[in-house]
Amino acid sequence: MRIQTNHRWLLFVLRNISLLLFVFIFVAFSLFNERFASLRNFENIILASADVGIVAIGMTFVLLTGGIDLSVGATMYITGAIVALMLEDGWGVAAAIPCGILAGTLWGCFNALLISRVRIIPFMVTLGTLTAGRGLGLLITESRHISVPNEMRFGAVRVFDLVPIPVLVFALMVLVAVVILKYTPFGRQIYAMGNDVEAAKKAGLDTTRLTAAVYIISGFCAAVASVISISQVGSVSASFGRGIEFQAIAASVLGGTSLFGGVGNVFPGTVIGILLIQMIQNGLIFMRVDLYLQEMVKALVILFAVFVDAQRMGLIKRLERRNIRLEKRIARPAEAKKLEWTAWQ
């Protein structure tokens, strides 16, 4: 009984690790530099989170099914290349953005086809489309660094003089993702499939269609993120979107999404995850830490996140192991209530 309770506590900590970490790191940086805790800096952190955050939303869908999408950076680049080239050719923003987003989504469809129909493992497929996609982007841009006209640089524009457009788009995407995952049949079926594919098939769910859908969503999110990123950066270079998959995976996993599928959410999970990563980066910049040391810190944070994930899943499995002898299981109502409460957090 005592051991059981300790496990529950450990589980509670493991489940809420990102929030605890968030508070801890925020306090630590604030103590180090008083300007860190300012409203202005907080806004900076959110602004910097917008594009990666949107990618991470799509990644969360993919991870919920137990898959992975390494190609999001390449998808961003393809979208960016098309948007920048169309603008360069004199097309308006209103034409360039939808075309770019369509191209990125199509790239996602390509992943979806190979993974759900041909049944090649997601890691391999997206590794291939990551490389080929980058090449494709370089091909159409001829490796040039392309600046976009001012009408595209709406990253700093505030709607109603209040919310910058990237933040607004990010918030909207989060809202839509939450609604899909929590309130639509499709969303709940994604969770069901991530929990147990075989049981999902038995229940008559179309797992092929569900699998395909998450990769298309991931492609779409990467494409939107690309547009947001261009609006902030003002140009598309050969390294556009490179390495963003790691940050997106890290944000999702830090936010409590499991690499093993079935567990996680976009809000608060992934949102906290991405804010945490950007806050660390921002804090390190405040501390004037070398750029590559920042990368190393990020690597360690990711390792920590997946470590926690693996421990959490291991513990849940152990707790769920069927007991043969039952006389030890005492469930007083009060205790059960408390467990329920902690598990909700």
Next chain:
Amino acid sequence: MTVTPKFSPEAVSNTLKTFIQRLLLSEFFIFYLCVALFVALTPFIPVIASPYNLSNLFSNTWPLFAVAIGQTFVLIIAGIDLSQGAIISFTSVIGASLIATKVDPAVFGQSPIWGKLLFEDGAILAHTPLGVPIALLTMILVGLLIGFLNGAIIAYARIPAFMVTLVTQMFFASLAIYFVKSENIINLPKSFTSIGADSGLLSIPLVMTVVLAVVAHFVLSRTVFGRWLYSIGTNLRAAVVSGVPERKVIILTYMFSGFCAAFASIIYSSRMEMGRPTLGAPFLLDIVGGAVIGGSSLAGGKGKVIWTFFGVLFLALLGNALSLLNVPFFWIEIVKGSVILAAALIDVTRTRILQYHV
């Protein structure tokens, strides 16, 4: 009554089908593909068969083959090692920063290892008699150590291998760049650079790599350890019940993978005559791709050194042809990505054929 003609369309298409299936399942499928590719390309780019080009082709192949051998071991136990590229870069920097004979303070003055390993009149071991052997040994040790780290985390924390090695990849690739502030360390001693210097077909890298390959092949096919690798990759649980010390084997496998990367780093660094912090970055796809194209399965339990050689040879040949054709860089990327997908497709097809026929 109708008599089915001997060469009816169905009979022909059936024969063709069995032929293609046999070909796909053959161990030498990729080798045949290499030969076919070579023969097909020769009329268009006759240069490809010139001794100079062949020597160039093979000198590109050897170090890549060496790393891919390590990857093959990891794939056999159903793992993956994405950190090999970073190990190549990091050991390249470490090796060079021990033996560079002259270091420009204007370039490296800001480096965190300035004044510790790097000095104006050369690196710390630059003018000592055993400097180069010690540097080589250090490179190998660092490779083993990073491999140990990968293996230990995978075996004990039970985190998926691709995630662990992705993190170590990020970490050591950044550390390599951080150490030298993105600069290449040049002025390496002759005794080091001569290792990888071009000396025709029969070069030191060839001898080194062939020795490594023979040893690796021997380990896989003739030792207890080799059998343990396959058993872990085929069915981890059954292997554990049968007394295979799975953690030890997993750790040793990733150590070997790190060793192979450091080994290749020696060849690459000496050939380029520099310690380069981004040396290994472009190779990741070639390494995993080479092993998988050769026939090692990402699902584990399958893989041979010779298969990997064919896979690497195929990729090197393809790259060589594309560069001779003056194809721009991005086309090479597109082709590489497609080849990875094609390899995965072949793997899936093979498995399906086997399912229906056994």
Next chain:
Amino acid sequence: MDDFILQFFGINKSFFGVKVLKNVNIEIRRGHVVGLIGENGAGKSTLMNILGGVVPFDSGKLLLDGQEYAPRNPAEAAQAGIAFIHQELNLFNNLSIAENFFISGFPKWGKTPLIDRKRIRLAAQEFLAQVDLNISPDMTVEKLSPGERQLVEVAKALSQDARIIIFDEPTTSLTARETERLFGIIERLKSAGKTIIYISHILRDVLRLADEIVVLRDGEVVKTGPKRAFNIQTMISSMVGRYLGTLYPERTSRPTDEMALEVRHLSKAGIVHDITFSLYKGEILGVFGLMGSGRSELAHILFGLDTHDSGEILVEGNPRNHRTPRKSIQQNMAFVTENRREEGLLMTATVAENMGLVALPRYATPLGGVLRQSLLAESIRNTVSSLRVKVNDAFQNQAKGLSGGNQQKVVLGKWLMNNPSILIVDEPTRGVDVGAKYEIYSIINEIAAKGAAVLFISSEIEELIGVCDRILVMGVGEILGQFSRAEFNRERILQTAFREGGK
């Protein structure tokens, strides 16, 4: 006139050439509770899997409401109003109760694509009330106790408008109070006109619930009739039956009085409790226990695949403190696991590779572990021929191509090549045909005759009586009784396991 909801006519089913159902005829009346009993491997699960659309039948006819019925998948069975409540529950732990009810067809909120949460909540509440569960339908399943999950599964069946509900060992993970509750609900379902098929090893429960009882043995219906035609004694005797001919080889050796393995007060919370026994050299000690009795878990602890909280394990007088299979093997222990596919064999590897796996270090140079291949190959060839493994080429053919009996011989051979002095076998004849069973018993006999100690775990009482020197009976993680050869008696052993009498 009889109102049959479900009729089986001459149903046959074979797996890999082994007949598991032979000409099964059963008629089930609407609104009745039918108890289905039989030993493990009697064909109960197969029969129910056919009904639930998990496997198809080979020949025969199945009528549902007088209409021909042959479900191709579980979804079709569910559509036809048949719900299957498995031992392993089919709920999605990460979803709420209400969501689990409607996962394959959510009602929408007006014309929007959104789930009508209010409606599913209300509907779920109603069905939960029917099974007396007073919990919020929004509760996530992972927070429920095993008993509550079972009831949720019943409520889910009701929500899907099931007319026939199959319970497969529903009480194994329930407390006494939860069991009572479930029985009350089954009674209520029955009076609401639902038809129930109840499968259990707990005969007392079957007798209490069922209107009719069907007994299966070796894939055949051996007895069927109204409840009043049965009592616990007749149930057991018809389940066990009488066997013809010699199915078991003669024991040629006697156990010694040298201790090979001693277990003292071994406990692990929630798994096993206060296990004490000794195993002697040359002895075959049977462990009888049903699924969920803790028998396999005990074997895992003994072999070092799992930990224990307290108690001692002594191997030839030396305490065994480590917990890795490798160390156990070095102490000359061997373990033929219950689950060949997952824990026993490398299915895609060759027979030879499987056979050599355990003993590899014996055939290698001490330094570097280089294999003496010809020696190893010869040894494998000898083992293959001495165990009479039927395989064309042990060095080419994959293990998955062999029949169940031959696969089991490969597993045994793998351990025998290491000359074990303590051999634990867990259900060694599961999925093995009769002829191969005899050979496996002979192999185990020979091992014992050579002085090794054998712990023979099984849920088939006949084979234990036929093969063992002594039998321990396990249940709820404890040793419930011990029988020496002279005391062997099927009924008494079963009674001890079921705790029906004696206590």
